[in-house]
Each structure stands twice: as structure tokens, then as C-alpha cells.
Amino acid sequence: MHKTCRRRGESRKSETGSCAFEESAISWVLLIQQLDMKIAVEGCMHGDLDNVYATLLHLQEVEKTKIDLLICCGDFQAVRNEKDLESLNVPPKFRSMNSFWKYYSGEKVAPFPTIFIGGNHEASNYLWELYYGGWAAPDIYFLGFAGVVKFGNIRIGGLSGIYKAHDYHLGHHERVPYNERDIRSIYHVREYDVRKLMQVEEPIDIFLSHDWPVGITDHGDWQALVRRKPFFNQEIQEGTLGSKPAAQLLEKLKPTYWFSAHLHCKFAALVQHEEGAVTKFLALDKCLPGRKFLQIFEIESEPGPFEIQYDEEWLAITRKFNSILPLTTRRANLGGVRLDMQECRQWVSHRLQTRGAKPFEFVQTVPCYNPSGSVLNDSSTGNCRNPQTEAFLQFLELPYLLDNTSESRELNYSPSSFVSRGAVSFDHDSDVDEIELSEVDDAEEQEEIM
Numbered sequence: 001m002h003k004t005c006r007r008r009g010e011s012r013k014s015e016t017g018s019c020a021f022e023e024s025a026i027s028w029v030l031l032i033q034q035l036d037m038k039i040a041v042e043g044c045m046h047g048d049l050d051n052v053y054a055t056l057l058h059l060q061e062v063e064k065t066k067i068d069l070l071i072c073c074g075d076f077q078a079v080r081n082e083k084d085l086e087s088l089n090v091p092p093k094f095r096s097m098n099s100f101w102k103y104y105s106g107e108k109v110a111p112f113p114t115i116f117i118g119g120n121h122e123a124s125n126y127l128w129e130l131y132y133g134g135w136a137a138p139d140i141y142f143l144g145f146a147g148v149v150k151f152g153n154i155r156i157g158g159l160s161g162i163y164k165a166h167d168y169h170l171g172h173h174e175r176v177p178y179n180e181r182d183i184r185s186i187y188h189v190r191e192y193d194v195r196k197l198m199q200v201e202e203p204i205d206i207f208l209s210h211d212w213p214v215g216i217t218d219h220g221d222w223q224a225l226v227r228r229k230p231f232f233n234q235e236i237q238e239g240t241l242g243s244k245p246a247a248q249l250l251e252k253l254k255p256t257y258w259f260s261a262h263l264h265c266k267f268a269a270l271v272q273h274e275e276g277a278v279t280k281f282l283a284l285d286k287c288l289p290g291r292k293f294l295q296i297f298e299i300e301s302e303p304g305p306f307e308i309q310y311d312e313e314w315l316a317i318t319r320k321f322n323s324i325l326p327l328t329t330r331r332a333n334l335g336g337v338r339l340d341m342q343e344c345r346q347w348v349s350h351r352l353q354t355r356g357a358k359p360f361e362f363v364q365t366v367p368c369y370n371p372s373g374s375v376l377n378d379s380s381t382g383n384c385r386n387p388q389t390e391a392f393l394q395f396l397e398l399p400y401l402l403d404n405t406s407e408s409r410e411l412n413y414s415p416s417s418f419v420s421r422g423a424v425s426f427d428h429d430s431d432v433d434e435i436e437l438s439e440v441d442d443a444e445e446q447e448e449i450m
Contacts, residue, residue: 036303038065038068038296038297039297040112041282041294044074044264044286044293046286047079049102052072056112067296069306072114074210075122075262077100078100078104078122078137078142079369080104081369087126088124089187090121104364110138110139112139114139115158117210120162120184122187127145128176128402132318135360135361149308149311152306155203155206156206157207158207163243164188168191170185171190171329172192192321194248197253200252200314200317204254209258211243212242214246216247216250216267216271220267232263254273257279261283264286266285316348322401327404
């Protein structure tokens with residue numbers, strides 16, 4: 001049996017109908033002898049937790065196996081009530097409660113521990129409460145705008161949002177209630193969060209991003225991709241399809257696995273790094289019948305039981321960088337951070353030994369959706385302080401800065417202009433603020449949200 005291990009081990013694919021790799025895709029999944037942890041990866045959730053969980057429970061029964069963890073690559077849509085819908089950047093006709101609220105309220109419980117990142121269609125007001133990461137609902141953990149956690153001995157990192165050059169160097173200036181511009185820019189990746197992830201030195205097993213690293217198509221069967229999605233061809237030829245910061249993180253972190261979503265298609269690639277390391281990349285579709293939105297793989301790990309825990313190195317990085325968290329349109333003074341990581345790691349290690357590494361407990365912060373029909377009567381417009389975030393910052397002895405509005409938030413550029421192009425390529429260097437529906441889906445699907 002062939003075995004290739006860079007860190008803890010590799011995985012083998014699980015042939016589950018539409019969840020299986022395409023034969024034409026690069027086969028990057030290798031067999032190993034010790035297979036301990038089964039992880040399910042899902043593309044764009046779009047709030048459809050009920051169907052995703054039901055699919056996995058069915059697979060468990062059919063294959064007589066046990067899934068240990070579900071990972072979602074964005075557009076999770078953690079909508080708790082009608083107020084959250086106002087911060088969800090989708091066309092009004094697509095604003096729906098879907099099923100997350102059932103897990104937030106406690107009506108339902110996630111059957112598997114779930115980890116997700118943010119995409120470009122989120123209830124951004126809620127995710128901002130959990131900027132550093134935390135439980136969005138019991139057993140459903142948000143990695144934060146950037147973050148690293150451990151699940152058992154598997155290290156999982158992620159970057160929320162999508163890349164837009166015109167917002168990349170700005171601070172996190174958006175505040176609730178979002179105006180028409182802010183409701184889009186709030187989910188645009190910022191240099192500050194990327195620079196924090198660039199400080200990570202210890203090996204990452206799994207990394208998540210919503211959009212693809214730019215240039216990833218060079219490492220897979222891009223011709224087959226273009227045959228399925230011809231409107232990607234121009235950007236692939238120009239080398240602009242994807243996220244530049246994600247490509248920088250891929251080169252720096254060299255994770256064993258990298259999973260993405262966003263473009264609503266399945267694509268596999270194998271990245272050979274100069275140092276001999278290998279990253280196995282997979283993008284997945286959205287949750288719809290007949291679509292390739294789900295993949296189950298097995299990874300070598302220490303024996304369970306497994307649980308989500310804080311990562312010591314990431315806590316140390318967060319503690320060092322928090323003082324320059326940019327909360328206006330001004331660029332962060334990234335050169336002002338001097339990392340004495342050994343001292344900081346020792347401090348964090350002592351704190352973890354004293355308290356433990358389990359995240360702080362989930363707390364409901366707003367009334368939940370009432371399906372009986374009574375509309376939530378909540379006149380509040382500001383963002384609340386989530387007790388999880390407060391406890392996290394107190395644990396690291398850091399001040400709470402997320403509601404700081406002491407400086408001007410006025411932008412110094414014109415609002416983004418939207419160009420209707422139909423099924424043609426996109427221009428990441430223009431002011432087009434997001435990928436339009438018609439640009440990513442087949443003609444018969446142009447009315448669906450990303």
C-alpha cells in the first residue's frame with residue numbers, strides 16, 4: 001500500500017455519488033494504513049444546514065461509518081432572526097431564514113462538530129460579534145475573520161471573505177447598520193488579517209478560504225474546468241482568477257489540504273512546493289441535488305475523542321497584533337509590531353494550562369426567529385458585545401476594540417460601480433464589487449444566489 005506522509009498522514013477518497021472526485025481531476029488522495037479521523041468538507045452552505053446534515057447522516061448509515069467533523073468553506077449564512085437578514089448581502093427575493101436559526105435557538109443540535117469560515121453572502125453583523133472566532137451556535141464554530149484552531153491534533157486555519165484590491169489595505173471601518181457600500185465591503189479580505197496568518201510557523205494540516213488562490217488552476221485540469229465554465233477562460237489566461245492574498249498564504253503556509261468554494265464548481269489540484277511539500281487543493285459546489293458540494297476524506301490522527309480547542313501559536317499572534325487592529329479606513333501600521341514569540345508563547349501556554357484550551361461557551365445574544373409569524377420587534381441598530389468575545393479578550397488581557405468609532409469612517413474613493421456582463425469573465429482589478437450570479441452559474445441557474 002502506497003504511503004506518503006509529510007506531516008501526520010494523507011487521506012483516501014470516499015466514493016459517495018456526487019461527492020466523489022471526478023475521474024478527470026488530478027488524483028491527489030493517497031492511501032494510508034492508519035485512518036482515524038473522518039472529515040466532511042462542504043462548499044457553499046447558503047444556510048441549508050438541514051439538508052447538508054441529513055445527507056451526512058444518510059452517508060453514515062449507508063457506509064456504516066462515523067463522521068467526526070464537518071467543515072464549510074463559506075457563505076454559511078448564520079441568520080438568527082429578521083434583523084440579521086438586513087445585514088445579509090443577497091437580493092431581497094433571496095432573503096430567507098433557511099435553517100441556521102433552528103440550531104441557534106436550540107430547536108435542533110448539530111449532529112457533528114462544525115467549523116466554518118465566512119464568504120461573501122453572510123449575516124455580517126453576527127460574524128463581526130465573533131471577529132476572533134467563537135460558537136455561532138452549539139457545536140457550530142466560526143473561525144473568525146482569520147483564525148487557527150485545533151481539532152484533536154489536526155490544525156485547521158482559515159481566512160473569511162473574498163479579495164477585492166480596492167479594500168484590501170483598509171481597516172475594518174464598517175459598522176452596523178450597514179449602508180449599501182458597507183454591506184459589501186465588510187466581507188472583503190483585509191491585509192491585517194492576512195498578515196496575522198503569515199506569522200504562522202507551525203505546520204497547518206487544513207486551510208480554508210472562500211475564494212480560490214490565484215493561479216491554482218495552473219496545478220489542475222483547467223481545460224476541463226473551462227469546458228464546464230467557459231466564462232472562466234479569460235481570467236485563467238490572464239492569471240487573475242482568484243485571490244492574491246490566498247496565493248501568498250498558500251506559498252507561505254504550505255498546508256497539507258486547502259479547501260475553497262465560491263465559484264460553484266468542483267475542481268481539484270496538486271501544488272508541489274519548492275521545498276518538496278505538497279498541498280492538495282479542492283474546491284466544492286453549493287448544496288443542490290446533483291451538484292458536487294460534499295467530500296468525505298480520512299486523515300491520520302491521534303485517537304479521539306476529538307474537540308475544538310484554541311491554538312497556542314495563534315493566540316500568541318492575536319495577542320501581539322491586537323494593539324494595531326485597524327478600525328478606520330486607515331491602513332494598519334503593520335511595521336509597528338515586534339514579535340517576541342517565545343515570551344508571548346510562554347505567557348499564552350501558562351494561561352492555557354491554567355484555564356484549559358476549550359473555547360468559551362456559546363451564548364445567545366439576540367432573540368431568535370419566531371416561525372409562528374410574529375415579527376421581531378427590535379429597534380436596536382448597534383452591534384452587541386458578544387460575551388464569548390469579551391471573555392476571550394479578557395483571557396488574553398486585551399481591550400475590547402470592535403465597537404470603537406472614535407475616528408472617521410469616511411472612505412476616500414467613489415462607491416463601487418456594478419457592471420452587468422452576463423456570462424463573461426470578471427475583472428478583479430476593477431471596481432466590480434462581487435461576482436454576479438449570471439457569471440458563475442449555468443444559464444438555467446442565473447436566478448440563484450452565489
